Amino acid sequence: MASLQLRLTQPFFSLGRYVMLLAKAFTSLGEFGLYRKNLFVQMVRTGIDSIPIVALAAAFSGAVTTVQTAYQLVSPLIPKSTIGAVVVPSLIMELGAVVTGFILAGRVGARIAAELGTMRVTEQIDALEAMGLNSVGYLIVPRVMAGVLMFPVLYVSACFVGISGGLLAAEISGAVAIGEFIQGARDYYLPFGPYFGLIKSFVFGFVITSISCYMGYFTEGGAEGVGRSTTQAAVISCVYILLSDLVLAIVLL
Amino acid sequence: MIKVEHIYKSFGEKPVLQDVSLTIEEGETLAIIGRSGSGKSVLMKHIIGLLKPDRGRVLVDGTDINAISYSELRRVRQQFGVLFQGGALFDSMNAFDNVAFPLQTFTTKTKDEIRKEVEHCLDVVHLPGVGAKKPSELSGGMKKRVALARAIALRPRYIIYDEPTSGLDPETSNTIDDLIKNLADQLDITSIVVTHDMHSVLSIADRAALIHATRMHWVGTIADLHRSNDAVLRAFVKANEYFIGEPSTPSAARAS
Numbered sequence: 069m070a071s072l073q074l075r076l077t078q079p080f081f082s083l084g085r086y087v088m089l090l091a092k093a094f095t096s097l098g099e100f101g102l103y104r105k106n107l108f109v110q111m112v113r114t115g116i117d118s119i120p121i122v123a124l125a126a127a128f129s130g131a132v133t134t135v136q137t138a139y140q141l142v143s144p145l146i147p148k149s150t151i152g153a154v155v156v157p158s159l160i161m162e163l164g165a166v167v168t169g170f171i172l173a174g175r176v177g178a179r180i181a182a183e184l185g186t187m188r189v190t191e192q193i194d195a196l197e198a199m200g201l202n203s204v205g206y207l208i209v210p211r212v213m214a215g216v217l218m219f220p221v222l223y224v225s226a227c228f229v230g231i232s233g234g235l236l237a238a239e240i241s242g243a244v245a246i247g248e249f250i251q252g253a254r255d256y257y258l259p260f261g262p263y264f265g266l267i268k269s270f271v272f273g274f275v276i277t278s279i280s281c282y283m284g285y286f287t288e289g290g291a292e293g294v295g296r297s298t299t300q301a302a303v304i305s306c307v308y309i310l311l312s313d314l315v316l317a318i319v320l321l
Numbered sequence: 322m323i324k325v326e327h328i329y330k331s332f333g334e335k336p337v338l339q340d341v342s343l344t345i346e347e348g349e350t351l352a353i354i355g356r357s358g359s360g361k362s363v364l365m366k367h368i369i370g371l372l373k374p375d376r377g378r379v380l381v382d383g384t385d386i387n388a389i390s391y392s393e394l395r396r397v398r399q400q401f402g403v404l405f406q407g408g409a410l411f412d413s414m415n416a417f418d419n420v421a422f423p424l425q426t427f428t429t430k431t432k433d434e435i436r437k438e439v440e441h442c443l444d445v446v447h448l449p450g451v452g453a454k455k456p457s458e459l460s461g462g463m464k465k466r467v468a469l470a471r472a473i474a475l476r477p478r479y480i481i482y483d484e485p486t487s488g489l490d491p492e493t494s495n496t497i498d499d500l501i502k503n504l505a506d507q508l509d510i511t512s513i514v515v516t517h518d519m520h521s522v523l524s525i526a527d528r529a530a531l532i533h534a535t536r537m538h539w540v541g542t543i544a545d546l547h548r549s550n551d552a553v554l555r556a557f558v559k560a561n562e563y564f565i566g567e568p569s570t571p572s573a574a575r576a577s
């Protein structure tokens with residue numbers, strides 16, 4: 069009975085605690101001077117250090133989408149330039165942001181949760197608080213800000229690398245000439261596409277870092293708890309990336 | 322002066338502290354003793370507001386720390402130095418930066434002044450020259466001493482030590498006891514020492530408070546402690562291989 073009640077109230081409890089954590093983060097913005105050094109460290113760890121893996125994933129997404137689109141377009145009635153018209157918008161509007169999001173959920177989200185979780189269970193967060201510091205401001209604000217600032221950068225890189233990957237695959241496989249590919253991309257270019265992708269990347273950056281900070285900050289139960297938080301941070305971030313992806317598509321398109 | 326007034330604290334269904342009251346006078350050294358899991362660390366966390374009581378109040382210099390805003394609470398906390406049970410060193414920083422951290426954060430001292438201050442604090446805990454080491458490269462006892470250096474860096478009015486000597490060899494334990502005593506005497510710091518090491522209690526504390534079965538079971542001076550006939554207290558002390566009533570032989574103690 070008690071456990072049923074707990075299960076029913078748990079989501080509301082978590083949501084409330086998440087909102088309160090963000091509110092506490094927001095009120096600490098006034099002391100940002102104290103945390104600025106941390107922001108740069110986090111921007112490097114979240115952004116710069118993620119470039120290689122994001123580029124790798126984006127290049128492959130671009131290449132695979134190109135090859136598979138070419139495979140599907142068997143009819144001689146459809147011009148080959150259609151391949152560019154399909155691949156480029158998919159990268160800009162969906163794959164660029166979502167693939168980057170999944171990778172960062174694993175790479176950055178898990179790292180944040182493990183770091184903060186370890187700090188929680190070894191009383192380092194208590195130590196910060198005991199000194200009279202705002203631990204939320206010190207630990208969470210720089211991480212979330214770094215996510216929101218660096219994710220769009222990663223998204224733009226992913227788009228460039230992804231399109232290059234597509235071009236390269238087109239060239240190597242001989243599916244379509246580069247000129248045709250680009251022509252198709254131009255003809256069907258949506259001016260709103262890059263904005264849509266950028267908005268997504270802001271949102272995903274916030275979703276991943278804030279959820280992972282939440283999971284890590286409220287870790288309980290020693291090393292095992294850190295493991296649990298880490299996994300949950302990655303999984304729950306992915307779920308909320310998909311959800312917010314859908315919501316943004318419905319609201320903005 | 323710190324006053325804990327009738328606090329109750331449960332985790333889930335499980336009561337940890339019930340109707341616990343305690344007064345810590347200015348300048349004294351009070352030992353909080355009790356078996357493992359009796360709630361000593363929980364009580365200590367209430368004193369700096371890291372945990373909130375379900376009922377009851379905690380007053381620091383007359384201020385109820387659970388009735389003030391977060392920014393006011395943070396100002397109250399800045400008067401405390403806390404040594405956590407596991408040291409709680411920041412493992413992203415080396416030993417030097419750990420000790421320097423409160424100085425950099427809360428003072429306007431120059432880099433040079435901070436360096437001198439940190440070196441002084443590391444000397445005080447008999448760890449000169451370990452500044453460049455990361456916490457992962459330090460032994461348990463060394464971590465504790467670096468954490469102690471960090472706790473005293475800002476010369477707080479109150480220091481709380483959570484098990485400062487547990488897990489340390491007898492010699493290092495004695496060094497830490499001496500250190501706590503010296504700090505208390507020289508800087509007129511009010512000290513709260515959470516421990517189950519009776520040797521520490523007898524050598525540094527003015528008074529002791531025993532938590533037993535979620536209650537504040539016994540509070541008194543060290544002289545009272547020697548005279549007391551309280552069965553629980555005697556059992557606790559005896560389990561630490563000490564014999565009350567024979568203060569003249571403050572035991573071959575830890576050396577054995």
Ligand SMILES: Nc1ncnc2c1ncn2[C@@H]1O[C@H](COP(=O)(O)OP(=O)(O)OP(=O)(O)O)[C@@H](O)[C@H]1O
Pocket residue numbers: 332337355356357358359360361362363364406517
């Ligand atoms: N955050 C928490 N959540 C749930 N239970 C807790 C929490 N903190 C402490 N407890 C429980 O409260 C009790 C007292 O814990 P506490 O850490 O205060 O013991 P202690 O007296 O410091 O023991 P030790 O000497 O081993 O450090 C324990 O039974 C512990 O399981």
Ligand SMILES: [Mg+2]
Pocket residue numbers: 361362363406483
């Ligand atoms: Mg304890």
